[in-house]
Amino acid sequence: MSQSCSVVFIGSEKSVFVGRTADELRKRDVLVSVIDPYGDSEVGQGSLARSLVGAVGNAIRLKRKLLALPRHDAVIIHSLGRGLLFQIHLARGAATRVIGLAYGSDILRRNRRYDPLLGAGLKRLTVVAATNSNVIEEIERAFVGLANRRVLRFGLPVLEAIDGLEDPDQDVAGFRRAAGLPAGKTIVSLGYSAAPGQRQLDLVNFFGARHAVLQHLAFVVPVQYGSRDMPAKVISACDGYNSLAGRIFFIPITEFYDSHQSALLRMSTDILINHSISDAFSGTVQEVLYCGNCVLAADVLPYGDMPGSEAGILSYDRLETALPWLEPQHIVAWKGRAAARLAETKREIAATSSWDAVIQDWIGLISGDQPAADLG
Secondary structure, X not given: OOOOEEEXXXXXXXXXXXXXXXXXXXXOOEEEEEEOOOOOOOOOOOOHHHHHHHHHHHHHHHHHHHHOOOOEEEEEEEOOOOOHHHHHHHHOOOEEEEEEEEOHHHHHOOOHHHHHHHHHHHHOOOEEEEOOHHHHHHHHHHOOOOOOEEEOOOOOHHHHHHHOOOOHHHHHHHHHHHHOOOOOOEEEEEOOOOOOOHHHHHHHHHHHOOHHHOOOEEEEEEOOOOOOOHHXXXXXXXXXXXXXXXXXXXXXXXXXXXXXXHHHHHHHOXXXXXXXXXXXXXXXXXXXXXXXXXXXXXXXXXXXXOOOHHHHEEEEOOHHHHHXXXXXXXXXXXXXXXHHOHHHHHHHHHHHHOHHHHHHHHHHHHHOOOOOOOOO
């Protein structure tokens, strides 16, 4: 079967954004090569000298991998950091079009001391893409004069996996047993935590200290990401609070789930606590809403554009003020509102974030057939 176009992703295939996107594009006859710019090293860990040595080693490995590839239609750099200029320089040897895909944390949580370096890199990209409009707006504010910029949404294969469950009730019951989720409890999932993962530990400590008044809840804690020692710290804290509570209160998840497993986790999640302060169009949030479940989200993000937000999402400024929403009577009413709007929510999310909805944006950007519109 002939390939429609070809692209190199510079990013970790362990990331669901990179790995799942690569898989979906390959299903649609796009040739995708993935190069991890960091390998197994941890940039920024340890002393300055060690960090510099690691950065040089990563650069040499990236150059070798790019030189070994045939020429592609485009390179997409996932996540834009201080190494952007160097990555662009190397990527131009592998493709004529070099696209930068900015995640929320790249821009909204950046170290502004390095803005001149980041701005120089952004100006050398063929297209500056971002995962949501609030990220593009900050790019426009901070880095003027960028001609080609656009929002590029990720497709969510989990939506298709949710719709493909043959017997959802039975499948979810089996998943809950296998995952060790306690029966009869409202399941609260903590959102994914980017490195270094301190926020995940803070949430565990916050809710763990209140286990006695949260008897009706059990918490799923994803610990797939984080600095080298953070997952172990989070798991240790979970175990300690479970022992203190005398029951399964926290359930750490260490493995990366495929789309089917993720669908079952979203179906099992009564409430997602999305503590992100940069991702205003979270895939996990959309997947939970697509199941008719609820989201408690930090109020620093603009969720007005999120389908289902008015029924399924409640915002908090401090966790202490959010605790009343986790009381049983409020959960029942909240879930009732989300369920009443479910059909409309599903239609809107599918129209925005299914792969059928976004695939032409990706292929057009890679091939150059649909250049990014100037948003200025």
